[in-house]
Amino acid sequence: MSLTERPHKVCKLGTHRVLEPAGSLPQAAWRLDPTPVAYENEILCDVEVLNLDSASFRQMAEACEHDPGRVANLLTATVGERGKQHNPVTGSGGMFVGRVRSVGAGLRERIALREGDRIASLVSLTLTPLRIEAVERVEMETGRVWVRASAILFESGLYALLPDDLPDEVALAVLDVAGAPAQVRRLAAPGMTVAVFGADGKSGLLACAQARDRVGPTGRVIGIAPSADTPGARLLLEEGYVDEFVAADARDALAILAAIPIALPRLADLTVNCVNCCGTELSSILCTRDEGTVYFFSMCTSFTAAALGAEGVGKDVTMIVGNGYAKDHAAIALQTLRDHPPLRRYFVERFSPKAS
Amino acid sequence: MSLTERPHKVCKLGTHRVLEPAGSLPQAAWRLDPTPVAYENEILCDVEVLNLDSASFRQMAEACEHDPGRVANLLTATVGERGKQHNPVTGSGGMFVGRVRSVGAGLRERIALREGDRIASLVSLTLTPLRIEAVERVEMETGRVWVRASAILFESGLYALLPDDLPDEVALAVLDVAGAPAQVRRLAAPGMTVAVFGADGKSGLLACAQARDRVGPTGRVIGIAPSADTPGARLLLEEGYVDEFVAADARDALAILAAIPIALPRLADLTVNCVNCCGTELSSILCTRDEGTVYFFSMCTSFTAAALGAEGVGKDVTMIVGNGYAKDHAAIALQTLRDHPPLRRYFVERFSPKAS
Numbered sequence: 001m002s003l004t005e006r007p008h009k010v011c012k013l014g015t016h017r018v019l020e021p022a023g024s025l026p027q028a029a030w031r032l033d034p035t036p037v038a039y040e041n042e043i044l045c046d047v048e049v050l051n052l053d054s055a056s057f058r059q060m061a062e063a064c065e066h067d068p069g070r071v072a073n074l075l076t077a078t079v080g081e082r083g084k085q086h087n088p089v090t091g092s093g094g095m096f097v098g099r100v101r102s103v104g105a106g107l108r109e110r111i112a113l114r115e116g117d118r119i120a121s122l123v124s125l126t127l128t129p130l131r132i133e134a135v136e137r138v139e140m141e142t143g144r145v146w147v148r149a150s151a152i153l154f155e156s157g158l159y160a161l162l163p164d165d166l167p168d169e170v171a172l173a174v175l176d177v178a179g180a181p182a183q184v185r186r187l188a189a190p191g192m193t194v195a196v197f198g199a200d201g202k203s204g205l206l207a208c209a210q211a212r213d214r215v216g217p218t219g220r221v222i223g224i225a226p227s228a229d230t231p232g233a234r235l236l237l238e239e240g241y242v243d244e245f246v247a248a249d250a251r252d253a254l255a256i257l258a259a260i261p262i263a264l265p266r267l268a269d270l271t272v273n274c275v276n277c278c279g280t281e282l283s284s285i286l287c288t289r290d291e292g293t294v295y296f297f298s299m300c301t302s303f304t305a306a307a308l309g310a311e312g313v314g315k316d317v318t319m320i321v322g323n324g325y326a327k328d329h330a331a332i333a334l335q336t337l338r339d340h341p342p343l344r345r346y347f348v349e350r351f352s353p354k355a356s
Numbered sequence: 357m358s359l360t361e362r363p364h365k366v367c368k369l370g371t372h373r374v375l376e377p378a379g380s381l382p383q384a385a386w387r388l389d390p391t392p393v394a395y396e397n398e399i400l401c402d403v404e405v406l407n408l409d410s411a412s413f414r415q416m417a418e419a420c421e422h423d424p425g426r427v428a429n430l431l432t433a434t435v436g437e438r439g440k441q442h443n444p445v446t447g448s449g450g451m452f453v454g455r456v457r458s459v460g461a462g463l464r465e466r467i468a469l470r471e472g473d474r475i476a477s478l479v480s481l482t483l484t485p486l487r488i489e490a491v492e493r494v495e496m497e498t499g500r501v502w503v504r505a506s507a508i509l510f511e512s513g514l515y516a517l518l519p520d521d522l523p524d525e526v527a528l529a530v531l532d533v534a535g536a537p538a539q540v541r542r543l544a545a546p547g548m549t550v551a552v553f554g555a556d557g558k559s560g561l562l563a564c565a566q567a568r569d570r571v572g573p574t575g576r577v578i579g580i581a582p583s584a585d586t587p588g589a590r591l592l593l594e595e596g597y598v599d600e601f602v603a604a605d606a607r608d609a610l611a612i613l614a615a616i617p618i619a620l621p622r623l624a625d626l627t628v629n630c631v632n633c634c635g636t637e638l639s640s641i642l643c644t645r646d647e648g649t650v651y652f653f654s655m656c657t658s659f660t661a662a663a664l665g666a667e668g669v670g671k672d673v674t675m676i677v678g679n680g681y682a683k684d685h686a687a688i689a690l691q692t693l694r695d696h697p698p699l700r701r702y703f704v705e706r707f708s709p710k711a712s
Contacts, residue, residue, distance in 0.1 A: 324667030
């Protein structure tokens with residue numbers, strides 16, 4: 001980054017939208033200005049659907065006793081107060097899909113995006129200025145919320161044009177967890193043993209399919225989830241995305257310890273945590289060999305539980321914080337679906353509007 | 357791990373000391389049984405000094421308005437309630453130094469430790485059964501607390517015999533952050549640019565010295581801390597442990613952004629975060645080049661702030677959770693001090709009893 005690029009970089013981060021505390025960046029800020037106007041370096045979008053992140057939606061649903069009307073009110077209250085959907089309990093957000101309403105003057109020459117294009121945001125809602133006019137429908141099964149709303153994206157690159165060959169909702173579901181298959185693609189290698197916690201969920205399924213491709217015939221993929229009798233678990237086993245499935249609750253480290261000698265006699269080279277509940281750090285660490293890697297994609301991960309957990313059992317593992325962004329992650333995630341027709345069918349059945 | 361090893365492994369984790377919730381592991385447990393008896397696989401120690409981790413002690417000191425008597429009471433209350441020094445606010449602990457009182461029957465043949473040996477624990481106090489009889493002195497400058505107390509260590513390997521060539525207190529101060537220099541030694545390589553946040557603190561100084569050795573004459577080490585006028589900052593500059601020092605508050609991402617073009621024109625290959633306050637994740641990410649590594653050694657790190665921060669600025673960095681344990685970390689940390697006489701003098705002056 002050169003000196004001349006700096007003011008542009010600061011703009012790109014969206015600091016001009018921060019209302020409080022002054023001087024903070026949008027993700028750290030308590031409150032953003034969601035005024036629906038596209039400034040110089042901004043893209044103004046008409047939002048159609050918010051796809052709340054799994055940990056956040058679970059918390060909201062539980063706080064509202066699974067009542068869609070109350071979830072809608074909670075969402076409206078948070079966004080009204082903060083100017084963004086930044087769950088104050090979980091600290092997480094989600095993403096949106098919508099259409100471009102206008103592109104700031106400074107961006108028009110530099111990006112291909114035009115008014116009316118249908119896009120999905122690839123940055124977290126925790127830093128996206130958002131104004132909700134009305135909540136139309138809350139889908140309790142998926143955490144998708146149909147709204148009339150406007151949102152602001154800063155600069156280019158942090159959105160994806162929705163593909164023609166997949167229903168919007170399916171693409172959205174995949175893009176929401178695009179980091180997981182992209183990171184697994186990097187970290188897994190031929191011959192490795194890979195353990196995936198939360199294997200039957202959205203990110204877990206994509207992680208397993210990607211891992212299976214990467215480790216090849218000499219490697220092994222172990223899926224772990226509380227029940228073998230979920231649609232996702234059955235898909236994993238029937239289509240061979242995992243070599244073995246362990247039905248165990250990742251919060252119960254002793255149950256995981258008991259399963260290890262049979263399922264993972266030499267422990268995992270790479271463990272991927274895609275669980276959407278708290279308290280699974282130690283199980284992930286215990287499954288991993290010394291000098292192996294634990295990749296925490298779950299937003300429920302506690303930094304101190306991971307750090308002190310590994311120290312407490314004297315396990316020399318590299319623990320990686322799941323980064324929602326990786327180069328080409330949107331393309332890699334969508335391609336993972338195209339490369340695996342059964343997985344694609346599953347996502348289409350589960351997430352396209354016809355099924356809901 | 358084989359089937360026959362499993363019961364031994366479960367024992368090693370100390371589950372038999374957990375009082376509540378049943379079935380949890382010691383670090384996750386709310387309450388441990390600190391009964392001062394060495395069972396089969398345990399080492400009972402007479403504790404002399406608790407070395408509270410920096411984030412935890414800072415929180416306790418602030419909650420007690422920096423009154424040593426109130427800190428002592430808070431410590432006694434926490435340990436009395438939980439059977440371990442597990443700060444319920446920060447989730448972190450510290451370590452202890454003491455003498456071996458007895459070694460469990462199952463360990464005597466397998467380890468060299470004998471009654472009367474002086475050791476430092478290398479596992480967190482958050483999973484160490486602890487009973488305090490009396491707090492004798494709280495040293496507000498260092499977070500060291502002299503006590504009459506007993507503690508239990510499980511199995512072998514998670515302690516260090518205190519060396520003969522360094523004062524106990526100095527060795528303790530170094531061992532407390534032994535993970536930092538050991539991990540930097542692994543991650544840094546010749547020619548790299550390494551940025552260290554919290555460079556003038558205990559772990560930051562060791563990280564800088566280790567990084568300077570590793571990157572060699574073609575690499576650069578940049579130290580970052582709020583003031584250039586601390587004893588630690590002066591040591592870094594005078595002894596050349598850093599090539600450049602940036603006086604900036606890591607919580608202020610905009611100030612860090614402003615400093616980057618001059619101090620880190622090509623950004624850092626490796627950024628090490630050793631800061632003992634919250635809200636510095638984004639600064640660490642912004643300083644790091646795409647495909648570089650951010651190593652979070654600070655216990656104040658928020659997992660979601662790191663994960664969403666990187667995503668929010670579209671930065672493709674590998675973020676690593678600081679693991680307090682790494683193979684030979686105690687030996688590497690102590691050797692870092694021996695290899696750098698000025699650093700050793702600084703630690704001796706700062707942490708040995710004569711100076712306090």
